[in-house]
Amino acid sequence: METQTKAARRGPKPNPNTRDNLMRVGVQMLHEAGYTATGIKDIVDAAHVPKGSFYNHFESKEAFGKEVVDFYFDGGLVELRARLCDDSIPPIDRLRGYFDERIRGFQATDYVRGCMLGNLSLEVADHSVPIRDRLAAHFGTWSGLFEACIAEAQSAGAISNRLPAPLLAEFLLNSWEGALLRMRVEKSDEPLRAFVEVAFGSLLI
Amino acid sequence: METQTKAARRGPKPNPNTRDNLMRVGVQMLHEAGYTATGIKDIVDAAHVPKGSFYNHFESKEAFGKEVVDFYFDGGLVELRARLCDDSIPPIDRLRGYFDERIRGFQATDYVRGCMLGNLSLEVADHSVPIRDRLAAHFGTWSGLFEACIAEAQSAGAISNRLPAPLLAEFLLNSWEGALLRMRVEKSDEPLRAFVEVAFGSLLI
Structure with missing residues (x-):
């Protein structure tokens, strides 16, 4: 009975659209x-949509924010994986190509907004x-993809820097976030x- | 007359305290x-203080924010200059010492707040x-202090990396902001x- 009342209070069934x-x-x-x-x-x-609809789907603004973060990262992850896991391209070129592509994106949008993960951080x-x-969690996933490219490039002798790949990957990601901030x-x-000039001209060499 | 009226409208003389x-x-x-x-x-x-006092000193929240940014940076600049311009210490040790000191500060405050310049960016x-x-402007000043240390270390042969000092300084500052974000x-x-490990173990060597 109590469950029924609660369901009634919640209003109509949430619309996935x-x-x-x-x-x-x-x-x-x-x-x-x-x-x-x-x-x-x-x-x-x-x-x-009416305000009540929001609460049919999300408990709070914080719960919504959490899901928006996932939605944003998962959307970008498709392209990130497509670029960084493409075995037909040498790993260092994949990494470089990824950043070059992102830079073109920011050039096209007048350097606003940046990375939502960084902003919310x-x-x-x-x-x-x-x-x-x-x-x-998302920074960890992202860094892991950089790490795989760096480790592969180190194994292939394309990067002679012997610092551990996880360390270089983390530094690379954080430095990218810092570059976006600036x-x-x-x-x-x-x-x-x-x-790009320092990372690929002095660090990942 | 108009001036008098305006002055009267502004209320009592602003109190510098x-x-x-x-x-x-x-x-x-x-x-x-x-x-x-x-x-x-x-x-x-x-x-x-009463709300009216705010407008005796600042035109708007934005004008206030701008001055708060200056106040914050100028406060930190004293220590920044003291550390980075201390000729009695080799330039690379000054840089390293600066970051080590900042890290101790963040350790002592549970990694909250970070850098206000970065946050507002x-x-x-x-x-x-x-x-x-x-x-x-403040990032420019800050980067300039890093640059002077790097250029001095390059001249003295303590850093063999031949990338231009302004480029390395900017990368260093942005990477630090990215590390604070993370x-x-x-x-x-x-x-x-x-x-610190990557910057001083692989970049500024």
């Missing part, structure tokens, strides 16, 4: 305006353990090009 | 909670040109130690 819609809007708004600046009302208004990680945990301030690709 | 008080509270709140999450009301309440740089310009997610000094 509404959920997708909220997620897509969420990625866009959290990426552009940030987590704190985006209210649930902003999200439901932009998704053209600075804005939210101190204040939300669930969101922080998702960020940590890009947001300089509104230029110069920090990204500096990253 | 109130200004300092607002700035100190501003640094703390913008650093801990972020720019968007901190309202003017939060600031005046924490500083125990991701949170505000897309939305405020005046704040972005201040961030860019620290906020991992809640560990591991990204900072990885930064």
